[in-house]
Amino acid sequence: GAGVSQSPRYKVTKRGQDVALRCDPISGHVSLYWYRQALGQGPEFLTYFNYEAQQDKSGLPNDRFSAERPEGSISTLTIQRTEQRDSAMYRCASSLEAWGSGANVLTFGAGSRLTVL
Amino acid sequence: SQQGEEDPQALSIQEGENATMNCSYKTSINNLQWYRQNSGRGLVHLILIRSNEREKHSGRLRVTLDTSKKSSSLLITASRAADTASYFCATRRFGNEKLTFGTGTRLTIIP
Numbered sequence: 001g002a003g004v005s006q007s008p009r010y011k012v013t014k015r016g017q018d019v020a021l022r023c024d025p026i027s028g029h030v031s032l033y034w035y036r037q038a039l040g041q042g043p044e045f046l047t048y049f050n051y052e053a054q055q056d057k058s059g060l061p062n063d064r065f066s067a068e069r070p071e072g073s074i075s076t077l078t079i080q081r082t083e084q085r086d087s088a089m090y091r092c093a094s095s096l097e098a099w100g101s102g103a104n105v106l107t108f109g110a111g112s113r114l115t116v117l
Numbered sequence: 118s119q120q121g122e123e124d125p126q127a128l129s130i131q132e133g134e135n136a137t138m139n140c141s142y143k144t145s146i147n148n149l150q151w152y153r154q155n156s157g158r159g160l161v162h163l164i165l166i167r168s169n170e171r172e173k174h175s176g177r178l179r180v181t182l183d184t185s186k187k188s189s190s191l192l193i194t195a196s197r198a199a200d201t202a203s204y205f206c207a208t209r210r211f212g213n214e215k216l217t218f219g220t221g222t223r224l225t226i227i228p
Contacts, residue, residue: 004159031214033216035218040221041220041221042121042205042218042219042220042221043160043205043218044218045215045216045217045218048214048215050214055214056213056214056215058215059215091159091160093160104209104214104216105150105162105165106152106160106162106216107162108159108160108161109159110158110159111159
C-alpha cells in the first residue's frame, strides 16, 4: 500500500481481555517495528522484525506481549490479559532497509489507540 | 528506556523566527535522526545524520552533530505556522537496528 496501515485505529477493551493489533507495512519494506507511545512522551521501542524473523524483542514489557510477522509482511502485536497500564498508542513503522544496512529510516503508521477499562 | 533527551521541552516563537532544539544522548551511535509529529498524528522522518558527519542541510532544516559531546541540534529557519509540532531525535547504535527516541520538544509557532 501507499503507507503503513494499522488497525483498529481505536480499541476499547475490558481489563483481562486479549487484544490483537494489526500492521500492514509498505509493500516491499523489509523491516518492521512496533513502538508504544504514552501521551506527551516519545515512542518507546517494543520489538523489531527483519523479514519474518523477530530480531529484537527486548522492549516487550512482559510475557503478556507478543508479536509475529509470519510471512514477512503483515504483523500482529498481541496483548494478553490486558491491564489498565497497557493503555497507550501503539505505533507500527516499516523500513525499506534490511538489518545491518545502517540507514533505517522509518515510516510510521497512524497508530492504534488502546484503552483498557 | 529513552536514550535521548531534547531541550527545551517546549518552545514558542514568532512566525518567521528561527527555532533551535537540542538533543543529548548517552551512548555511541551509528546515526541520529529527527522526526516530526503533528498533534498526535504519526511521526514523519525529517533528516538523518551519520556519526561521521558534522552538519547536514535539508531545505529550511539544519542539523549538527557533535559526537564528542553526544549532542545534536536541529535548526528550523524562517519558521511557519505549519512547523508547529513535536520534534523527536532518535539514535541508532552500531550493530543494533533499534531506533531509540528521545522525549521530544514541543514547538509552537505564533502567527
